[in-house]
Every structure is written in structure tokens, then in C-alpha cells.
Amino acid sequence: MADITIDGTSIGANRFLFLDSTGKIPAVDGSQVTLIAAGNIATGTIPVARIDTGSTANKIVVLDGSGRLPAVSGALLTNVSSSTKSASDPTISTNPSGGVGTEWHNTTSGEAFICTDATAGANVWINVGEGTGDVLPYLYQGTQFGYSHGGETSAGGNHNVIQKYSFTADAAATDVGDLTAAGAYDAGCHSTTHGYRMGSEGVNVIDKYTFATDANATDVGDMPTRLTNSTFGLTSRLNGYNCGGYVVSPSADTIDEINRVSFSTDGNAVDVANLATTRIQASGSTDTVNGYVMCGAHGATHKVQVDKFVYATEADATDIGDMTTGGYRTGGCSSLTYGYAHGGSHPPTVNTIDKFNFAGSFTATDVGDMVHGAYMGLTGSSSTTYGYYSGGTAPGTAQNNIGKYAFASDGNSVDVADLTTILQYGAGTSY
Numbered sequence: 001m002a003d004i005t006i007d008g009t010s011i012g013a014n015r016f017l018f019l020d021s022t023g024k025i026p027a028v029d030g031s032q033v034t035l036i037a038a039g040n041i042a043t044g045t046i047p048v049a050r051i052d053t054g055s056t057a058n059k060i061v062v063l064d065g066s067g068r069l070p071a072v073s074g075a076l077l078t079n080v081s082s083s084t085k086s087a088s089d090p091t092i093s094t095n096p097s098g099g100v101g102t103e104w105h106n107t108t109s110g111e112a113f114i115c116t117d118a119t120a121g122a123n124v125w126i127n128v129g130e131g132t133g134d135v136l137p138y139l140y141q142g143t144q145f146g147y148s149h150g151g152e153t154s155a156g157g158n159h160n161v162i163q164k165y166s167f168t169a170d171a172a173a174t175d176v177g178d179l180t181a182a183g184a185y186d187a188g189c190h191s192t193t194h195g196y197r198m199g200s201e202g203v204n205v206i207d208k209y210t211f212a213t214d215a216n217a218t219d220v221g222d223m224p225t226r227l228t229n230s231t232f233g234l235t236s237r238l239n240g241y242n243c244g245g246y247v248v249s250p251s252a253d254t255i256d257e258i259n260r261v262s263f264s265t266d267g268n269a270v271d272v273a274n275l276a277t278t279r280i281q282a283s284g285s286t287d288t289v290n291g292y293v294m295c296g297a298h299g300a301t302h303k304v305q306v307d308k309f310v311y312a313t314e315a316d317a318t319d320i321g322d323m324t325t326g327g328y329r330t331g332g333c334s335s336l337t338y339g340y341a342h343g344g345s346h347p348p349t350v351n352t353i354d355k356f357n358f359a360g361s362f363t364a365t366d367v368g369d370m371v372h373g374a375y376m377g378l379t380g381s382s383s384t385t386y387g388y389y390s391g392g393t394a395p396g397t398a399q400n401n402i403g404k405y406a407f408a409s410d411g412n413s414v415d416v417a418d419l420t421t422i423l424q425y426g427a428g429t430s431y
Contacts, residue, residue: 138237142430146381151426176214187233188427189240195429220266234291283332285339295326331380333387367410379428
């Protein structure tokens with residue numbers, strides 16, 4: 001062991017280390033000191049070379065020479081305004097985790113969207129880039145026109161006429177085209193671009209007519225091989241449905257079938273489900289996910305029952321409540337939250353306007369009267385603010401009236417104008 005020099009200094013080899021007058025270690029080389037708790041180091045500078053830096057797990061992130069963060073994931077950052085980048089537009093079912101205010105950039109078109117309603121499966125995206133082309137949930141109602149097609153005269157002669165009337169101004173209907181065959185007691189449904197006639201008295205044809213231009217319908221398919229009439233229609237976002245009716249051939253019978261007509265592909269209807277009970281001459285209403293079949297008749301039994309049919313599953317319909325009167329040959333309309341049935345014969349023929357809430361089971365309420373009187377065999381069309389009916393019989397005398405009633409407040413209908421011709425037992429669509 002080397003000799004130790006004691007001379008009051010602490011600089012140099014083989015010397016005692018003296019604390020200074022404040023009890024501190026003087027400035028000496030500590031490069032070989034080990035096992036020092038890092039938490040006890042309060043000041044000083046540690047060389048970057050001695051720090052475990054990087055952008056992977058358990059590393060310390062170091063800014064670059066320009067004071068910027070390196071490329072690291074920010075997936076867990078909160079309270080940061082960001083946007084989604086995608087090669088396509090958002091959809092109503094995108095369901096953004098950020099909710100209302102979420103921003104979406106289409107990297108193909110350059111357009112930008114803001115979510116203003118984050119209801120699951122029914123998102124609303126406003127296009128703030130181009131300013132048009134908003135992404136909105138499907139709505140059953142129309143914004144431009146109501147349509148009436150087919151039907152018969154008081155004398156029993158069938159029509160093939162397609163008529164339309166305005167939802168934005170009360171004015172008389174105009175004749176805009178013809179169906180491929182005349183018929184009555186048929187059903188109507190509509191996509192966002194076309195109206196459909198599904199089956200009719202004596203024919204099983206499916207007709208389609210465009211809303212974009214006034215033109216004749218085209219034959220795009222057939223109903224099931226048995227000829228049926230007195231059916232009624234439902235409309236979903238993707239399909240139309242023809243329900244119930246009276247079989248003409250090969251033997252007379254009332255049926256409970258629900259047949260699907262595709263909006264995306266022309267072709268024959270497909271039997272997909274059944275009503276809760278057999279019936280003819282009922283009416284249909286719809287929200288964005290369910291169809292509702294109201295009233296109707298089976299032989300001498302006149303029904304007030306309402307069935308619910310779930311579009312997504314296409315399972316058999318279930319009985320969920322009753323209208324106040326109804327019976328057969330009613331017309332149907334829909335607001336966003338309520339279904340409506342107007343007119344019909346229980347008997348007697350009535351002028352009531354009934355409504356029911358789409359949410360849950362119910363008993364409907366009588367909320368007004370048709371100003372034109374007690375009719376049956378009317379059409380039904382829906383705008384975003386009004387339910388419309390046209391034609392009908394009083395009974396025995398076909399009519400050409402067009403009436404409407406408000407969704408926002410209960411009350412009687414008002415006269416709008418007239419159809420181009422009298423008709424009963426036609427069908428209605430909306431655009």
C-alpha cells in the first residue's frame with residue numbers, strides 16, 4: 001500500500017479528501033464513483049452519450065437540431081385536434097370516436113368533411129371542402145315531389161298513368177308518364193332515384209320509373225309466379241318490399257308473404273319473410289330501420305293491427321300495437337318519429353288521421369280528420385314536413401283530390417290541389 005500524504009489539500013493521488021468549510025466535497029474527479037441513486041442528483045449536466053435515448057419503448061425522446069420531435073406515435077395523445085385522412089368519403093356508419101366535430105379529409109378528391117351528428121349508424125358529415133355533397137342518413141321522405149301511379153276509375157277501368165305533384169308549392173298534379181301495364185290495387189315503393197310499382201291487378205310485373213326526368217316506366221322484373229293484388233309496399237334504404245295481398249291464381253287466397261325488390265339490381269322479387277297475420281289492402285309506414293304494416297283486412301275481419309318488420313334481419317314481422325280505426329284500404333305516411341294512417345273502411349269508411357310513435361309498443365291516437373271527407377283506397381306520400389294523400393273513393397265514387405297534413409302539429413288536413421284524373425286504389429311514392 002502506498003504512503004498517504006496529509007498536508008491539508010485534496011488534490012493529487014494518495015491524499016485524504018477533506019470537506020470544505022460548508023461540509024461539501026471539493027471539486028474532484030468522480031468518474032469511477034458507482035451505485036449512486038439517480039434520484040439524488042439534483043443539479044448538473046449528464047452527457048447525452050450517457051442517456052438511453054430513442055423513439056422506442058422506455059427510451060428518452062430527444063429533440064433534433066431544429067428543436068423538433070422525431071417520428072413517434074401520437075396515438076395516446078389527448079386534447080389534440082386532428083383529422084382522419086382517407087382515400088374515400090366518410091359514410092353514415094363511420095361512427096367517429098371523436099364524435100361531433102371530427103374532421104375527415106379525402107386524399108383523393110381533396111374535399112373535407114365535419115361530423116355534425118354522431119348518432120351511431122346515422123352520422124351526418126357536412127362537406128366543408130367543396131360545399132356540396134354532404135353525407136346524410138337515408139330518409140324515407142321526399143323533398144321535391146309526391147307521385148301517384150295506377151288505380152282505377154269509378155267504373156272499374158284501370159289506369160296506367162304516372163302523376164306527380166309538388167312538395168314545395170300547392171299545385172295541381174301533372175301527367176309525367178305511363179306504367180308498362182294498366183292496373184289497380186298495387187303497391188308502391190321508392191329508392192332515392194326511382195319509383196316502383198310492385199305487382200297489380202291481373203299482372204305480376206315490377207315497373208320502375210325515374211325521378212330525374214318525366215318518362216314512361218320500364219319492366220324490370222316480376223313478382224312471385226302467383227298473381228296477387230291488394231298488396232302494400234314498404235321502403236328501406238336498399239330495397240322495396242311488397243307485403244300480403246290476395247292471390248288470384250291458381251286458387252283464391254289471402255297471403256302473409258313479404259317479398260323483396262332490390263333497388264341496386266333489376267330482377268324478380270324474392271320471398272324473404274311473413275307478416276304476423278295475413279291481410280290485404282293495408283298501408284305501410286317506415287323509419288330508417290323498420291317497416292310498419294298498418295291495418296288491412298282478412299275476409300270479413302277488418303284489422304287495426306300494426307306489424308313491425310326489421311329491414312336489417314328480414315325476420316318475420318311482429319305485432320306491436322293498434323291504430324284507433326283504420327280497417328282496410330287506408331293510406332300511409334311517415335315523419336321521422338311517427339307513422340300515420342289516413343282514411344280506410346272498418347266499416348264504415350272513415351276520415352280519421354291516426355298516428356303512432358315508432359319507439360316501442362303503443363296504442364295510436366286520432367290526431368285529425370281529412371278535410372275531403374271519409375275516403376278509402378287512397379295513396380300515401382311523405383315530404384319532410386307533411387303527409388300527403390291523393391285519389392280514393394267516397395265510396396263508390398273515385399276522387400281526384402290531393403290533401404296534406406302537418407307532421408309538426410296535430411290537426412286536420414288541408415286541400416292542396418287535384419290529380420289530372422280521378423282514381424281509386426292507386427299507389428304513392430316520394431322523391
